[in-house]
Amino acid sequence: MSDHVTDDNIDQTIDFDELQSQSDETTFNEKSNESNHTEDEDIEEQQHFFDIINTFRYYKSFNMKKVQKRIDFVNTMTTAHQNLLENYSKHLTEVQTSILHNYEIIKVIIGDAAKIFRNHLFLKDNKKSSLTLKSEKDLDISRIDSILNQIVREWCHEGINERESCFVPILNTIEKYFPLVENRNQIRILVPGAGLGRLPFEIAKRGYSCQGNEFSLMMLFVANFILNKIDSIDVFTFYPWVSHFSNNLQSNHQILPIKFPDVNPATISKDVDFSMVAGSFIEIFNQQKNQFDCVVTCFFLDTAQNIVAYIETIWNILKTGGIWINFGPLLYHYADMTDCSIEPSYEIVREIIESFNFQFLEEKTNQICYYTRNPNSMVSYQYHSIFFVCRK
Amino acid sequence: MSDHVTDDNIDQTIDFDELQSQSDETTFNEKSNESNHTEDEDIEEQQHFFDIINTFRYYKSFNMKKVQKRIDFVNTMTTAHQNLLENYSKHLTEVQTSILHNYEIIKVIIGDAAKIFRNHLFLKDNKKSSLTLKSEKDLDISRIDSILNQIVREWCHEGINERESCFVPILNTIEKYFPLVENRNQIRILVPGAGLGRLPFEIAKRGYSCQGNEFSLMMLFVANFILNKIDSIDVFTFYPWVSHFSNNLQSNHQILPIKFPDVNPATISKDVDFSMVAGSFIEIFNQQKNQFDCVVTCFFLDTAQNIVAYIETIWNILKTGGIWINFGPLLYHYADMTDCSIEPSYEIVREIIESFNFQFLEEKTNQICYYTRNPNSMVSYQYHSIFFVCRK
Missing domain, CATH: 1.10.287 (Helix Hairpins)
Known part of the structure; x- marks a missing residue:
């Protein structure tokens, strides 16, 4: 499977020996390495x-x-x-x-x-x-194209509609159940499946301590770059739809320049504990108990191979009385892969959540939203998401 | 690449020697065989x-x-x-x-x-x-799952919304430009990309002579079965969404029984020439001139590897003054395949159509529609289609 590459293929050599340690930045940990x-x-x-x-x-x-x-x-x-x-x-x-x-x-x-x-x-x-x-x-x-599209969703003005349809209901719900203003940074919130970090950033920006967790190294590289290396608005211009050859009304839609980030990522208060942890949600958290006041899952539950293990881990890491907020469809990521996976319907997922003694406080289905939608394209994947709030 | 199969895998042997010729049926030809x-x-x-x-x-x-x-x-x-x-x-x-x-x-x-x-x-x-x-x-x-979903789109009560969003505008346009009632069967209409034959069936049912053309043998097998072997309504029950493990709200949505066909396929007047021809649109039609009064392309243009050749062929086979009706997005089928393909935007496709001296009579973008949508699923692919009418 190994192969030689020419200079033409690889433009830049990263010199692993000349690297310097960083400071004053959002911490990026790999907890699984501690084992x-x-x-x-x-x-x-x-x-x-x-x-x-x-x-x-x-x-x-x-x-x-x-x-x-x-x-x-x-x-x-x-x-x-x-x-x-x-x-x-x-x-x-x-x-x-x-x-x-x-x-x-x-x-x-x-x-x-x-x-x-x-x-x-x-x-x-x-x-x-x-x-x-x-x-x-x-x-x-081709996964890099998804990452470029994800930058639009999370860190561009053009992603505002997607963020408003799912991040805003989540943020409003956090402020509803944790309304206090003083010592807000004592409230600990976990966001597994944090992607490029915008949702944990928004939570931390509102004064809560927030840890993002992400499995994909690709996502983590880009999240690190945005959160730690950029300290002003609209500093980069890129072409996120350049690989979209199909469904263009106009040719220039494929090569539309987009700027990022739409906010300054370096604006989290020093009092707030804001970090990202790399690795598998289950591997990192399944032995932890009563750690968080709130867990937020947004387009995350369906990344499970065994969704029961996800629900169990969320139950364990929440403090008694803690709040679980979920938003997303059930587009199980492993359904068509060679790895093993189960894909229960929401009806069954809900039964399992109740079996763990979670109490449903709020629940809505059919929440229309999009994920990394190209607004100019002649096709878009429309999700009819589930929003719920549960108490442990 | 060859392999042995066990009896467990293959349930039925088709005896090629005991086959009988058929009569009084919709003709299924392979014109390319004539060469x-x-x-x-x-x-x-x-x-x-x-x-x-x-x-x-x-x-x-x-x-x-x-x-x-x-x-x-x-x-x-x-x-x-x-x-x-x-x-x-x-x-x-x-x-x-x-x-x-x-x-x-x-x-x-x-x-x-x-x-x-x-x-x-x-x-x-x-x-x-x-x-x-x-x-x-x-x-x-997995392509068979698409065929089962296609049966819902074309021949089930549950597909009525999809058919109304694209077949009805096409049928109304045909009747607008060819309103005559007497000798309607002298009007010859071609539907390339005819799928399971419902659109040519609806055209023939309105009294026009209609030929469907389809490349996919899988589609043709099912089209033949429905058009030639079924003479009443709702005779079969099947489970078209059984392979949809993801995005189910309820478990029974995956195993929902659906009946077909919603109309009796054996109701075309004997006076009308209604047939299906198997094979590549370009191979069959590129040498023909002035054959049809009307060509209808519905979710078809983007099946091209070279869309210029499609437009040229449509120009050639239309009689002078003939009408081309198109409905669909530009989800180019070969874009991600190893075969060669070009994927011009609609802007460029339109320029090419005009270069052939087609005259645009009607044109609308952003026509919202779906294709083999599972109405209960938490995801649906929404198309923003183009509808146009051109005259040669």
Whole structure:
């Protein structure tokens, strides 16, 4: 599965030896590292880190090839067809320019990721040699497009409708059940599936102490970059829809420039404990008890392979009387994968929640919302979400 | 790639030698066969026919295994979790029953497909021996789920909203531009991408002569079954959403029984020429000129690899003054495939249409509609379609 890469593929070398420690930043921890990892597990984790960095690095060559394939196909056509496609051909070169621009931002993100996730770097040389450099075809580079779309959802003005449909009901509910103003930072809130950190940021901005938890290293790299390296508004411009070849009304919708972030991420009060923890929700939290006043799950429950274990862990980590707020559909992530998974209906999920003695305080179905929607596209995935509030 | 299959996998043998010719039915032709095929092309076509039949035959074992995997996963859990999942386990056995029921209908469909597509059967024995029986993992069996969902869209009461949002504007437009009542059957209308035949059926039912064209043999098998073998309403019950494990509010939404057909398919007047032709739109029609009074494309343009060739072919086959009616988004089918494809925006498609000297008579964007939507699901793909009418 390993492969050689040329200079053309990999534009930037991250020098693992010259990294400096960071300070005055949102903490990014890996709690699962605190347990006793075996050497094999360490190597597996290093390999995953290495794969993600390489996935980002292949973005340029992968996407440039996709466009080149289209240019080559046009060149096989009759002259009459090529003439009719003159504007399309011009558009394809603009798509290439946008890809190159996105890649400049990606290089900054992965450069910083290698610095902050320093625990990954303390590899003895003999361990380093067991890591393999996977080829482009062995990495799912299309996932980076989802990350670019996720930046719009969480950190761009253009994502405001998505955030209002699910973050605002959650934030209002937190302030309803934890209305106190003084010592608000004593209220501890957990957000598993924190993505790029906007929801925990909004909670912390309102004065609550908040920990985000995220499994995806890709998400964590970008979250770290936004939360720790940016201290003003609209400093970056990127092209989040550049890989959306289909369903464009206008050609320029594919290469629409979008700015981020829409707020200054460096505005959390020093009194508030705001952190992100990397790793699996179950692995990190299943042995903890009575730790949080509130758990917020937003588009998260359906990332479970065994949703019963998620509900059990939420029950355990909440203090008695603690509040669980949920918003999202049940688009089970593992349903079509080779890994094992169960996908109970909401009817059954609800029964299981009640079996743990959670008390339903509020409950609404059919909450219309979108997830990383391209507002100009001729297709959008509309979710009819469930919102509920439970007390332990 | 070939594999042995056990009796457990394949429930029914189609006896190719005992087939009878059919009469008084909607004609299903393969026009591309009229050209001079090479022996290699014949074998390739036979292999494709054989693969599709086998894809249908593997439906049961493929889907039963998917459920069994979930049952096995539950069995690995703690007793406490298993007890909480008692209703889920019961539900999984009901899912299995629904799969078995769907398979009974599939057996009837493929039994009849082998009869009607008789041209596939005249293989010399030495050619037959070169056909390989592909294994389950080499066939895309999940496509059958799309076909079951397509039956709801086209031939069930539950699909009425989808049909009203796109078929009704098309049918009204046909009657607006071809309002005559006498000799209506002299008006020749072509529907490429005819799917399960409901749209050409509705056109023929209004008295116009109509030819459907469809590339997918899977679609054609089911279209043949419905149009030629059913002569009353609601005769079959099936479970179209049985493979939808995610996004169910209630467990019984996954195993909802639906009846088909909602109309009697055997009600086309004998005076009307109503037929379906199998094969690629370009291959069949690109050499024909001035054949049709009207071409209707509904969720079809984006099935093109080269949409310019589609537009050119539509221009050629229309009579001077003929009408082209289009409804659909631009969800280009080949965009993410290894085959070559171009995906111009509607802006560029429109320019190309005008370059062929088509005259736009009507044009609307943002026509909200759905395609094989499960009305109970917590997710739906919403299309913002384009509707236009052009004159040659």
